[in-house]
Amino acid sequence: MAVTAETIRSTAKDPLIIAGRTYSSRLLVGTGKYKDLEETRRAVEASGAQIITIAVRRTNIGQNPNEPSLTDVLSPSKYTYLPNTAGCYNAEDAVRTCRLARELLDGHDLVKLEVLGSEKTLYPDIPQTLSAAEILIKEGFKVMVYTNDDPIVAKKFAEMGCVAVMPLAAPIGSGLGIRNPYNIRFIVEEATVPILVDAGVGTASDAAIAMELGCDGVLMNTAIAGARNPVLMAQAMKKAVEAGREAFRAGRMPRKQYGSPSSPLGGTFF
């Protein structure tokens, strides 16, 4: 087969670009819920992720200052840290968390905004998320926003200047998979910024489905940390995201109701 422009285009590098920075991995991972820092490090490495979410919390009074911390194990110079406002239930707490994170990380301004509205479902509080996003963007933060699967809301976040919109596929930590493929598709079709599925992925096929729907990336934590073998699952997720992306770019065959032979019908000797 002749090498066409199309072939060259389709095999060329396909980076994820967020806030002007280029990443070769489309899998973003959280660093919570692991057994220890060593397991965190091994799982993150196996995932191939270049962007990792972190939380900002009080230093434990009287903690052993010689114990390694996350920043020792996963160097902020090697990984893009994505401070997360996890656990915030109002705009004020989320904004405060981001300001502290920026100070903590020497002016690093990429953040994941998440303002929750329910402890049971961990669904986002959209009005609070919108007001936090407005303040943060005004203060120069680059906001990747966790949101529900409403295409209108997703569009609003993009229009106001969020650098990525991250709809849920199912409740955080539920592992229920992509419950809303049609909504995710709507959001992807209208997208003007990268769309990443954040929350809901349970296993590798879920990650592949998110990517086949045309998402620009997937963010997950529990699906890896909660697996029996987190490091092996991290590796599986890496492949699933890559496979899903390639399948999306390749363009799937049309679905047909009946069978359609793959071998020529002519030349049979029976």
Added chain:
Amino acid sequence: MKIILNGQEKPLAAPTTLAALLQEMGLSERRVAVEVNREIVPRSRHGEFELKDNDRVEVVFAIGGGSSGMSRGDGDR
């Protein structure tokens, strides 16, 4: 005098700078961020920043955290 350090009351024998407080906590070499009365105090100002009676001081650092899964008050899991 006393301050409220990470939510807990802490008596201070003498006027103290933020830098000295962090030193006492064993955190001067660590990557932390500090807020006093809800205002960030940049690292460059820790040496000159004098704590006042009843100051509310938060000292935070980065820990493992995900796409959430943490409920209210469950910071350390």
